[in-house]
Amino acid sequence: MKFTDGFWQLRPGVEPIYAREVHDVWPDGDHRLQVFATNGVISKRGDILNRPLLTITLWSPLPDVIGVRIEHHSGGTRPLGFDLVGAQLDQGVVVIDETGGTLTSGRLTARVRAGAPFELAFEADGRVLTTAGEKSIAHLRVRPDAQLDGVPVGNARGGTGRALASGYVHQQLALGVGELVYGLGERFGPLVKNGQTVDIWNADGGTSSEQAYKNVPFHFTNRGYGVLVNDAGHVSYEVGSEAVERLQFSVPGESLEYFVMYGGTPSGVLERYTELVGRPAQVPAWSYGLWLSTSFTTDYDEATVTRFVDEMAARELPVSVFHFDCFWMREFNWCDFEWDPRTFPDPDGMLSRLHEKDLRVCVWINPYIGQRSPLFAEASTAGYLVKRPDGSVWQWDLWQAGMGLVDFTNPDATRWFQEKLRTLLRQGVDCFKTDFGERIPLEVEYFDGSSPDRMHNLYTQLYNEAVFAVLEEERGAGDAVVFARSATTGGQRLPVHWGGDSTSTFESMAETLRGGLSLACSGFGFWSHDIGGFEGTPDPGVFKRWVAFGLLGTHSRFHGSGSYRVPWAFDEEAVEVTRTFTQLKLSLMPYLYQLGLDASATGLPVMRPMVLEFPDDRGVEYLDRQYMLGSSLLVAPVFTESGEVEFYLPAGRWTNWWTGEVVDSHGAWRSEVHGFTSLPLYVREGAVLPIGARVDRPDYDYLDGLTVRLYPGATDDAGVTVTAPDGRSARFTVVDGVVRGEGEAVWRAEPA
Template identity: 60%
Template sequence: MRFTDGYWQLLPGVSVLRPQEVESHEFDGQRLVLYAPTARITKRGDTLNRPVVTVTVTSPAEGVLGVRIEHHRGRLPRYPAFELTTDPDVEVRCEEGEGWVSLSSGPLTARFATDGGWACDFLEGDRVLTSSSGRSIGLVTDGEGRHFVHEQLGLSVGEQLFGMGERFAPFVRNGQSVDLWNSDGGTSSDQAYKNVPFYLSDRGYGVFVDHPERVSFEVGTEVVSRTQFSVEGEHLQYYVVAGPTPADVLDRYTRLTGRPGAVPDWSYGLWLSTSFTTSYDEQTVTSFVDGMAERDLPLSVFHFDCFWMRQFHWCDFVWDPATFPDPTGMLQRLRDKGLRISAWINPYIAQRSALFEEGREFGYLLRTTDGDVWQWDMWQAGMALVDFTNPDAVEWYSSKLKTLLDQGVDAFKTDFGERIPTEGVRWHNGGDPERMHNWYAQAYNKAVHDLLVRERGETEAVLFARSATAGGQQFPVHWGGDCESTFVSMAESLRGGLSLGLSGFGYWSHDIGGFEGTPDPAVFKRWVAFGLLSSHSRLHGSSSYRVPWAFDEEAVDVTRQFTRLKMSLMPYLRRLGAEATERGLPVMRAMLLEHPGDRTARGLDTQYMLGDSLLVAPVLDAAGDVEYYLPAGTWTHLLTGERRQGPGWIAERHGFDSLPLYVREGAVLPRGARTDRPDYDHVDGLTLEVRELAVGAETTVRVPTADGDATWVVSRDTDGIRVVATGTDKPWRVVQIGPAGTVTAEAPAVGATEARLP
């Protein structure tokens, strides 16, 4: 939101109060409180009729500093609030010098001027990360009498910002005005399903604005040298998160807002959907599943989209008897084929649903301020909204889903959750409707995720969620939403996924081939390669099926090739999933995360790192033309063994069976023994592929197992390659990959703890 007309003037009707100096400050051992009047105080009379800005600085965790800016402090707390994991024993240091006072936590310091005008520098060591200067803080009143608080943090020369959730606009946020407000706007606009009030700077710090309601960002727009963020009300709370690397920032940020949850191995396999408005019954579903098997296409999950329920009844969680007369038997027949089952749901209860009256009677549905059930006719006739702030409503909704779990469903696609009203409604817990709008997705996904964990008795669970906000990473997986079936939309989907990964989310997926419309064969085949080199892979559409043979026979071959490739990478992907849970690092990583020192790589949005070792550049062109960038080092193409030297740009043409897919210099890639499914013993028969390991180099390969971690320390000396294994007694081998992908040396080690290659 903008408040100024250019740099010097305010918009009509707008007035702004700004802190002019620090009049005094206090430190109680944990908090530094600064009192900043809105005019210079030169005599006692200046203290009369004078607003004061109160700025409180705290540290919720090592390397994180919180800043709370307040005008009138007597307002009642507003709920809901983000649930943060704080450290009550965090050590802080308060220091004073001539003309300044500071508070530090770990490597991060906030230093305030106590002489002269308002000024605050955030430093990591001696390096200034960003600053709040004389015109940065504003207590705003607009022409309608509404109050806002804004902060403006400085942008350095060449600094780039990323994140703010899954955004489909240009990847670098600079120059954008961004309102964080969950919306069902597809992937082709500046609206987003997943809005996260957090941005990450390529200078190695992050900023988290601790407000679930609408947060408005002006990134180098209202003031080109600053990032402004504002909220309505009388206070603003934000946190500065230290690095020094972008990966370190995500580690600290997700420690504060929640680590990405762990997902089961089977979820990494290929998912196939009925699609949305297509016509299908059990015979159709069986033909798809059998068709995949007949074509030797590994399939892990079958997904039933909306019309598994009767029309106008969504959601009543009752299978349509006309198309699925024996749902329990059908699901068992699919499970007998080795499949897991996913079912579409949403939190909306149609008036015709049998659950509507039940929810109305017991108060489980959102009410208006007059006490009526809130309803409208969008999506489903007369639909209402489950009130997840009511614990009884959560239990009621969960009990309906439990029936589906008992029938054989394994996962839920938690669709929608964005169209949440703010006018004339009253939540069960008295939550502020503005704050509930974005936060509703958190409550919805948490309820479903908690049910899966509770009923399965495991810590791993998987959703296919569309909406989210800060902390939503705890309830994976999230997918990109409704995209068109074009190369342009494929690119915008990738931008959204990389942006979400830089917002603390560990896993991400998208509709292979696009959702709206029917992709031509070229789009489908290129998207298949991209989709199967994503953390999660689903074939899904709107009005047409997405079985590969619906496009051409080559699409079948491409799907088979890349599905089997992904299955062979499961030991590697499983480790990436563990890193998401442990450190908040996404499986699909923007180049910035793995190459923070490479200025060219930082803002790239048409390629990514799949973990730390693989570079992927999806082909976004029907003819197969692609241009991509390789950072410094020797890179080896995973499929062909061709070696290229970076840094530099490369332009080339690929067939449908290929794309730029490179292994990083010095990486040892673990490959599994199976290519038909993801849920196998990833250690049994493991192959360690060694490429370009320099003399004197050492790397550790880790593969999570049910009993802990199996690890291999791989090093190279003048005598060759040495591998030392711990944590496994299964057979494994190490191979050295030479030019053209050939194996130049190998050493089998059946139950051995050590192997050598010349």
């Protein structure tokens, strides 16, 4: 949100209260620092009268993390923030002298200079990371007739446009020359956010728009630090777009809270961030296999499902999960959590028969209850649906006729919703696709009195937490998995998330990848997408290229809108491509599963933007058409039917996965042409890569028949840990150029 009109002027109707002078610095106990900033220089006693004051509090919830709270009037309700599940007490050391004050936490120091002009600096390892200088902190009063870009914003068609607030608080942080910004959720535009205006406001806008399903008010830069704005509501970013030397974030109201965290490298920042807000839960090994779907509006019944499953097996295309999309329930009844008896007259028997085929079953749900569903009256009578201020149930006709919204701030409503899911789990369903959660209205009241503006983004977290909790209760920790579309900060604790509604084109395939890389920069360890695109039907070339891309990630799903995504529907080569890349992924399960465990332990994503692995290589900073799968594999999807692809190889010795050719790169672009059964896949110098013995399923004993490949450049003490789904593990280390194993495993070593 922009408040200025060029460098010198403000927009009409905007009146700022800037922090211009640090008048006082006080200790607040041993671990907190309070700064009192005035909007002008106090030169005599009379200057304190009829003047506003901004209170700035600094504290630390973790080593290397410093919190900043800016308050104008502090007597109101504090904005709803996120669960800081890793926060600790008594962090930080305060020092105050005649020059001002400092708060130091681990390697990070916040330094406030006394007097004018105002300056707050963040320093680490002997260098300044960023500063907040003149006019960088402000409370801004805004008249109702003020003209501000982007207001109203949000999904206006869905009734979620936001009215202009009467006041905002903003913070600007300096951007150094060459400083680049990443993150802010799953965004489908350029990976580097410099020059963009970004609104943190969940919306169902598809992948081809500026809107996003997963908005996260967290970013990091290539200077080794990151920032989380601890506000669950609308946060507006101007990333070098209004004041081009600064990154600005603003929130409506009287206060703003954010955390600066130092990691030294982008991956170090993500470790700090996910330590504070939570890391991904472990996901089961079976979930890494191929998910096959009915698609959305296609016609299907048990015979259709059985035909698809049997044909996949006959063609040696391993499937791990079968997904039933919306029409497993009767039309207009979404959600009533009842199988449509006209299409599925024997759901118990069908689920049993699918399990006999060694499949897991996923079904689609959402948090909306259509008026025709018998559950609508039940929930309405019990007070389980979100209400309007007049006490009536909030309803509209978008998506489902007369639908209401489950109020997850009501514990009884949450338990009621969970019991419906529990019945399905005990019937034989294994997991849920938690769709929607973005179309959340503002003209409502919540059971616990939460602000509708703050609940708009946070609703999805409560929704997915409710589903994930019942899965853990019924299936056990480590065997719970959702397939979620919407999220915000904290959503990474509830994997897996998929990219939403893309179109069936190469362009949409590329924007989907950008979204996944941006989400990885926002603390999410696992991610998926609709292979082949959702809207429309891909031509065979698009489908086959998307298959290769989709099976070189954590979670892989064939799903579309109005047409099936079984590979033989495109051509016979699509069957071969599916077999090649499914078997490749299953052979890599000892590697991928360990990466997933590491993501749960460290917060580092499995699928990584190049900048996470090569933070010192200027050549990777803008790359958004390739990625690292863990630390050892470089993947460059092909976005052309002809197979022409350009990608960047960082400096080092790289081994072509397919041919074994070793390429010595000094950091350069490379052009190749690939058929549909290959794509640029390179193994990093020094890799110790575990390869599994089976290609028919993802959840096998990785320690039985394991092959450990040693790639050029592997030094002594290089190694890899392999953990089987049952928890047994073995460590393999290079000693004198030879791989040695520790632990119970049947394995062999071989050169790449």
